[in-house]
Amino acid sequence: MSETRSTVITHDSHVAGEGPVLTIGGEPQPGAAGTYPIHNPARPAEIVGHAPAADRAQLDAAVSAARRAAPAWRALSVAERVAALASAATTAAEQLAARDGARLYTREHGKVLSEANFEISTGPAWRR
Structure with a gap:
């Protein structure tokens, strides 16, 4: 697999106005693999937004951040x-x-x- 996609945050969430971002470890960052379009299912040719595309390193970072956060969540x-x-x-x-x-x-x-x-x-x- 060449890229991993995430649409956790899509619209109106931007790093310095650069476009849609991912949030990894509580920090916003643009998708290292760029973005991909979100299509209106009723009108597939219509693009209604863009979502950030994570690369493998960002996916690994997100999984690591989730693992680090798990003990605190479990303790609640x-x-x-x-x-x-x-x-x-x-x-x-x-x-x-x-x-x-x-x-x-x-x-x-x-x-x-x-x-x-x-x-x-x-x-x-x-x-x-």
């Missing part, structure tokens, strides 16, 4: 983990709502707009 109580995930879900939903994320979600995934709005507005509750 269930309540602390629930709180952390709920906070992340709330933040993600707020950011998507602020950026009209439902329309983006619809274009990226082919969902109907009402379903995308529902998922964004209720997502944090599903993680509690």
